[in-house]
Amino acid sequence: xxxxxxxxxxxxxxxxxxxxxxxxxxxxxxxxxxxxxxxxxxxxxxxxxxxxxxxxxxxxxxxxxxxxxxxxxxxxxxxxxxxxxxxxxxxxxxxxxxxxxxxxxxxxxxxxxxxxxxxxxxxxxxxxxxxxxxxxxxxxxxxxxxxxxxxxxxxxxxxxxxxxxxxxxxxxxxxxxxxxxxxxxxxxxxxxxxxxxxxxxxxxxxxxxxxxxxxxxxxxxxxxxxxxxxxxxxxxxxxxxxxxxxxxxxxxxxxxxxxxxxxxxxxxxxxxxxxxxxx
Amino acid sequence: xxxxxxxxxxxxxxxxxxxxxxxxxxxxxxxxxxxxxxxxxxxxxxxxxxxxxxxxxxxxxxxxxxxxxxxxxxxxxxxxxxxxxxxxxxxxxxxxxxxxxxxxxxxxxxxxxxxxxxxxxxxxxxxxxxxxxxxxxxxxxxxxxxxxxxxxxxxxxxxxxxxxxxxxxxxxxxxxxxxxxxxxxxxxxxxxxxxxxxxxxxxxxxxxxxxxxxxxxxxxxxxxxxxxxxxxxxxxxxxxxxxxxxxxxxxxxxxxxxxxxxxxxxxxxxxxxxxxxxxxxxxxxxxxxxxxxxxxxxxxxxxxxxxxxxxxxxxxxxxxxxxxxxxxxxxxxxxxxxxxxxxxxxxx
Numbered sequence: 001x002x003x004x005x006x007x008x009x010x011x012x013x014x015x016x017x018x019x020x021x022x023x024x025x026x027x028x029x030x031x032x033x034x035x036x037x038x039x040x041x042x043x044x045x046x047x048x049x050x051x052x053x054x055x056x057x058x059x060x061x062x063x064x065x066x067x068x069x070x071x072x073x074x075x076x077x078x079x080x081x082x083x084x085x086x087x088x089x090x091x092x093x094x095x096x097x098x099x100x101x102x103x104x105x106x107x108x109x110x111x112x113x114x115x116x117x118x119x120x121x122x123x124x125x126x127x128x129x130x131x132x133x134x135x136x137x138x139x140x141x142x143x144x145x146x147x148x149x150x151x152x153x154x155x156x157x158x159x160x161x162x163x164x165x166x167x168x169x170x171x172x173x174x175x176x177x178x179x180x181x182x183x184x185x186x187x188x189x190x191x192x193x194x195x196x197x198x199x200x201x202x203x204x205x206x207x208x209x210x211x212x213x214x215x216x217x218x219x220x221x222x223x224x225x226x227x228x229x230x231x232x233x234x235x236x237x238x239x240x241x242x243x244x245x246x247x248x249x250x251x252x253x254x255x256x257x258x259x260x261x262x263x264x265x266x267x268x269x270x271x272x273x274x275x276x277x278x279x
Numbered sequence: 280x281x282x283x284x285x286x287x288x289x290x291x292x293x294x295x296x297x298x299x300x301x302x303x304x305x306x307x308x309x310x311x312x313x314x315x316x317x318x319x320x321x322x323x324x325x326x327x328x329x330x331x332x333x334x335x336x337x338x339x340x341x342x343x344x345x346x347x348x349x350x351x352x353x354x355x356x357x358x359x360x361x362x363x364x365x366x367x368x369x370x371x372x373x374x375x376x377x378x379x380x381x382x383x384x385x386x387x388x389x390x391x392x393x394x395x396x397x398x399x400x401x402x403x404x405x406x407x408x409x410x411x412x413x414x415x416x417x418x419x420x421x422x423x424x425x426x427x428x429x430x431x432x433x434x435x436x437x438x439x440x441x442x443x444x445x446x447x448x449x450x451x452x453x454x455x456x457x458x459x460x461x462x463x464x465x466x467x468x469x470x471x472x473x474x475x476x477x478x479x480x481x482x483x484x485x486x487x488x489x490x491x492x493x494x495x496x497x498x499x500x501x502x503x504x505x506x507x508x509x510x511x512x513x514x515x516x517x518x519x520x521x522x523x524x525x526x527x528x529x530x531x532x533x534x535x536x537x538x539x540x541x542x543x544x545x546x547x548x549x550x551x552x553x554x555x556x557x558x559x560x561x562x563x564x565x566x567x568x569x570x571x572x573x574x575x576x577x578x579x580x581x582x583x584x585x586x587x588x589x590x591x592x593x594x595x596x597x598x599x600x601x602x603x604x605x606x607x608x609x610x611x612x613x614x615x616x617x618x619x620x621x622x623x624x625x626x627x
Contacts, residue, residue, distance in 0.1 A: 002396075002398070003362055003398045004395050004396075004397075004398075005345050005346065005397075005398075005399075005534075005545075006346060006360060006361070006362060007360055009359040032359075051360065052536075053348045053358045053359070053360055053536070053538070053543060054348075054536050054537075054538035054543040055536055056534070056535070056536045057534065077561075079561035079562070080561050083561075094357075094358050094359065095358075096359070096360060215564075240560070241558065241560070241566060242557070242558050242559060242560055242561075244532070244533060244534045244550075245532075245534065247392075247394070247395040247397070248389070248392050248394065248395065249389055249390055249392070249395070249397055249530065249532075250530075250531055250532050250533070250534070250547075250550070251530060251531030251532070251550070251552065252531065252550070252552070252557050252558050253558075254576075254580070254584065255566075256500060256504070256579075256584060257500070257583070257584035257585075257587045257588050262392065262394055262395070274500070274501065275500075275501075276500075276501070276504045277566075278558075278566040278567060278572070278576075279566050
């Protein structure tokens with residue numbers, strides 16, 4: 001019988017320090033056993049449990065795109081026991097990942113639409129996956145205009161710099177990167193994500209917004225989108241709650257009758273409006 | 280389907296045949312010592328009220344090893360987890376009360392849900408024949424009928440036994456597997472439908488007039504959630520969690536790693552939504568920060584969320600354990616009535 005609790009063994013191929021405070025590192029994993037990569041077939045927006053034997057597990061969004069073969073990427077903030085342990089691990093070390101878990105962003109349903117992607121801080125991870133996927137030559141023609149708004153407190157706290165700088169040079173995606181306060185030699189936007197969204201977000205017709213960020217960013221960005229005319233059905237968000245099993249069984253991540261792990265983490269604002277705000 | 284009779288004079292033979300090739304578990308011990316224990320066929324008791332703990336321990340022990348790893352670097356699988364669950368033993372459990380069997384069927388739909396199957400639960404569940412014993416006389420804390428069950432209910436059972444005058448046992452199949460097993464046992468068959476129905480009606484009547492909790496089913500989720508009564512409902516609660524440990528449908532658990540210098544294991548242990556730690560985020564944010572939210576979660580889960588996910592079947596089966604065990608006398612029936620009132624259309 002398939003055991004959804006049992007992690008696939010992986011080797012850390014590379015660890016990249018992402019931010020100047022060193023609190024975020026991106027782990028590149030390669031599967032140890034042939035065939036496991038195929039079993040771990042995922043889509044942008046899904047997550048996995050990262051498993052360190054003897055330490056525990058943490059649910060983390062998948063930062064790589066399924067179009068990137070041979071490895072999977074996870075960007076991990078140093079917070080608790082497992083993530084702190086991981087920050088002391090080295091390339092070559094063996095650990096585990098299990099999943100994919102949760103539902104992906106509804107990219108199939110967004111075909112033919114414009115997509116505006118709004119990210120704050122390190123919640124950008126599954127949106128890196130989404131954008132990488134959308135920009136693939138086989139996927140890009142299926143979507144309209146793509147807009148990416150990404151904010152962090154300071155330049156040193158922005159993730160995936162090489163990637164968004166490369167996206168910025170393309171003509172098939174509009175990239176707006178912003179920091180909270182002016183710093184010397186900063187060539188991009190300054191201001192909070194809600195203000196930048198108000199300024200640059202495309203008209204709501206045939207457009208969906210995908211938002212991922214800290215609660216305070218979401219709280220102030222949501223009204224901007226609603227004022228701009230976005231319907232709750234077209235505002236897509238990804239929730240986080242404390243999790244253990246990731247399978248809708250252990251009971252702690254529920255928002256009303258829905259389990260964030262099994263039934264989410266992706267919900268539309270229309271769905272969330274009918275649920276308790278227990279997240 | 281006809282019913283069958285196990286004669287009083289041949290009950291030991293019946294239990295022997297029922298447990299051929301399986302271990303036999305039945306309620307043993309009295310009062311708060313009453314628990315499911317391995318039993319010889321001639322030692323089965325029929326005069327207990329119910330087991331102190333719910334029978335969820337059959338498939339979901341309080342603590343359970345999920346997987347293990349070693350740290351012997353000379354071997355290629357060092358630091359890699361492999362399955363280490365206990366091997367399921369073929370089992371027949373006799374004497375489940377219908378409330379508890381119904382509870383197991385609710386929990387089964389969580390452990391085997393629309394997306395994932397828990398192999399540790401399923402392994403034991405599939406190896407177990409569940410035989411119930413109907414409740415002719417309710418205990419003081421019983422309210423299964425009010426929650427949509429019956430003291431003669433068949434839900435979650437392969438076979439339900441009920442006592443006949445003179446000491447014989449009537450047997451009714453609750454599943455195809457149960458029907459096949461009864462046929463195999465070569466028992467006397469009889470049409471006991473009339474006896475069964477009249478016993479059931481009398482047992483339901485003995486529980487008293489059941490309050491009508493249907494307004495909760497019909498109410499808007501957010502109206503129930505936002506009602507101010509939760510503040511006073513939760514006021515006395517100590518968040519001790521005893522209700523969740525005794526509840527036959529409470530299924531929450533924690534996963535913890537344990538290790539020493541040679542290796543380690545990944546365990547799962549019962550957890551409780553009454554605990555602050557249960558939901559706290561790594562950031563310190565807690566979506567259910569005070570006992571008011573946590574108490575609300577428990578009752579909303581039993582009476583609204585589970586019915587929404589399980590075709591109207593409630594997550595409370597009326598076994599009465601939480602009512603009997605709560606140190607501050609919180610009674611789910613009283614809470615359900617408050618929820619009925621909060622869901623009533625506003626008079627304003």
